[in-house]
Amino acid sequence: MTNWLVFVESNTSGTGRLFAKAAREQGLTPVLLSLDAARYPYVIEDNLLTVEVDTRDQHSVLAAYRKLATDGIVAGITSSSEYYIAMAASIAEQMRLPGPEPGAIQRCRDKAWQRYQLRKDNIPVPDFYLASSPIAAGEFAQRIGYPLVVKPVSGSGSIGVRFCRNREQVLAHATHLLEQTANERGSAAAAQILIEAYAGGTEYSVETFGLEVVGITRKYLGALPNFVEMGHDHPAILSAEEREAMERVVRETLKSLGLGWGPAHTELKLTEKGPVIIEVNPRLAGGFIPELVRFSCGVDLIRETIRFVTSKEVSLTKKYQRYSSIRFLLPEEEGIISGIWGIEEAKAVSGVESVMLYKPNGWMFRPQGDFRDRIGHVLACGNSPGEALEAVEEAMRKITINVSQAPSNFGDQ
Ligand SMILES: Nc1ncnc2c1ncn2[C@@H]1O[C@H](COP(=O)(O)OP(=O)(O)O)[C@@H](O)[C@H]1O
Ligand SMILES: [Mg+2]
Structure with missing residues (x-):
């Protein structure tokens, strides 16, 4: 009998693929409910089963779910995409499967509601x-x-x-x-x-599971006026006071928002006056942060999330203490990507764990000023923060992205 793990859509920035892989490793059959599975290139590469559904409509998703349930056992339902976690939570509740409180997730999708709620509870927000x-x-x-x-x-x-x-x-x-x-x-x-x-200071994200803090990530942002995340270090290097202040405020924040079930990713700025909450994402972090956590301490948040949504016991015990850094690759100017050089050299740098490209040669790069500008990454680890940083920076220096100007009618219908 098939043991389904149902995903409602997927994120497009990496962990969606890892979720499906981790589900298989746990003996589950991942199935992706999607309006247009072609938007996820990994689906074909990994031979992932998909069902075409209008995922904007809960009745359609429920009907697809019911059909799967006649074909096997649905062990759990979740989503790695911000846009669909509330829907997955609602269906989990209706089907008596583990999941966060759908109302709390739905409310959190509204940044204004988050702000009002936190301000009411005297939690620092801009x-x-x-x-x-x-x-x-x-x-x-x-x-x-x-x-x-x-x-x-x-x-x-x-x-x-x-x-x-x-x-x-x-x-x-x-x-x-x-x-x-x-x-x-x-x-x-x-x-x-x-x-x-505008809240000044360095940006961090606090990765939690339930009300437990698994680790704190330091974020690097690109040039203003945009806020493109250019890289992360995990764990962040902090004084005990800084760490305690952030952990305290994040626990209060999760409680205030009615969260505290499973994974969450809270972004904050450490200002001169202390931590200020930017936003809470009631889901696992994107941007390969779960990979950084895994390389740094051996806790596999993707695996544990799957265990959690399928009613299995979760372990957050750290196995070792290392340091990981990821840096994203972005073309410097608009145009067609005509060559990416130095990937093998970057992979050969000691400490580099992965070099990944998300876009092929020939892809037309039009800067959007957000995560879509990232075309790949380098991820490195070390036994000290300096070792990880040196490795990632050396590998980044080896990579060149060539962009050529698009003909003026490029992309016309
Ligand atoms: N009030 C603010 N002060 C300073 N930086 C901010 C503020 N709001 C957003 N940012 C920056 O913009 C980024 C994206 O904003 P966020 O609200 O997290 O949107 P998204 O849901 O798209 O991630 C944040 O990670 C932070 O770097
Ligand atoms: Mg954010």
């Missing part, structure tokens, strides 16, 4: 306003003062998140966001945006 017109955005910006951040109320991967230095920039970006009718996945976009004070 000053913020919710605007539904560019004029209102301009007025709120005046109250907050510059610089500030304008962003969608829901989203992921820094899509649409912009640093603004003055009223003109706020008006232009607010107009742009409010004109959007659909998000990245084709679902209706919200008619409101957030105007927030």
